[in-house]
Amino acid sequence: MKSKELSVELRDRIVLRHRSGEEYQNISAALKVPKNTVASIILKWEKFGTTTLPRAGLLVKLSNQRRALVREVIKNPMVTLTELQSPSVEMGEPSRSTTISVALHKSRLHGSGQMEATPQ
Structure with a gap:
């Protein structure tokens, strides 16, 4: 425990x-x-020399945007990664298409035609 x-x-x-x-x-x-x-x-x-150490692993890149991406993909399952990428570029937080793809996979959204999402 x-x-x-x-x-x-x-x-x-x-x-x-x-x-x-x-x-x-x-x-x-x-x-x-x-x-x-x-x-x-x-x-x-x-x-x-300190009692607080940084945690292991990389920081999450799309922590604030993941929910918005999932909502967008659920609304329009045929949206492309480049279309999903454009709002983040406009906000000044450019992200790679692979980063967006990984975020969607972690949210159980796979493939363009068969996107099944579980409500969160």
Whole structure:
């Protein structure tokens, strides 16, 4: 079972107590955090110099536009990728046709003539 992520404030308090010379067990008891979690936060801080690291993977490119694209394709299943691409170019956010195609595939829209969509 995966537990919840600790807040940045709590992680910073753990590091602050560690820097003041407090032991892992005392930090764990005072902040009600498991000792292994305290140890892993401190090790990560010593290795990277920060308690917040960027997440893995690329950022989603069409997070704001995906729903609009899906609506457009459901309304007009025979629309081409270049026609879908033009509104994003006008808004100043050009996207490749492959990016749009991938976004539609993730929304379970495949092929031009047989586009089946599940309502979201």
